[in-house]
Amino acid sequence: MAQTQSASVALDRFDLAILAILQRDNTTPQRVIGAAVNLSAPAVQRRIKRMEEAGVIRANVALVDPAQVGQPITIFVEVEVISETAALIDAAKREFTAAPEVQQCYYVTGEADFILIIVVPTMGDYEALTRRLFFGNNNVKRFRTFVAMDRVKVGLAVPLVG
Numbered sequence: 623m624a625q626t627q628s629a630s631v632a633l634d635r636f637d638l639a640i641l642a643i644l645q646r647d648n649t650t651p652q653r654v655i656g657a658a659v660n661l662s663a664p665a666v667q668r669r670i671k672r673m674e675e676a677g678v679i680r681a682n683v684a685l686v687d688p689a690q691v692g693q694p695i696t697i698f699v700e701v702e703v704i705s706e707t708a709a710l711i712d713a714a715k716r717e718f719t720a721a722p723e724v725q726q727c728y729y730v731t732g733e734a735d736f737i738l739i740i741v742v743p744t745m746g747d748y749e750a751l752t753r754r755l756f757f758g759n760n761n762v763k764r765f766r767t768f769v770a771m772d773r774v775k776v777g778l779a780v781p782l783v784g
Contacts, residue, residue, distance in 0.1 A: 703736075
């Protein structure tokens with residue numbers, strides 16, 4: 623996974639067109655991408671490599687349906703902490719990041735300090751996770767749980783303007 627970050631990478635219309643295709647299906651052959659955006663396959667390869675090295679393309683992954691692999695429950699959790707010192711916030715970020723059940727974690731403004739997106743096989747598993755992540759953390763003031771009833775839209779595609 624390319625994680626190198628640069629200040630800013632200039633993306634032209636070819637880069638944006640390539641990204642649009644890759645966001646739909648990152649297994650699209652480079653020759654097919656090239657034909658679609660009017661570039662050679664080697665030119666497409668160079669552009670993809672540059673965007674990976676710059677951190678524009680963060681990873682190439684498979685999107686897995688949680689229910690198909692025994693993780694049918696999606697839960698959104700607002701977490702409010704007691705103290706927002708840098709050290710305690712960093713500790714919370716590390717703890718939430720380390721939990722495999724936490725798919726996404728956002729440090730946010732507003733009443734909550736963190737929003738977590740969690741997948742679990744059962745509510746019993748979620749209860750065990752709450753004991754570990756929230757009740758076992760002296761800096762968690764309160765947390766609020768929202769259980770998803772239906773996955774209406776799930777994705778990580780970024781709208782591209784260009």
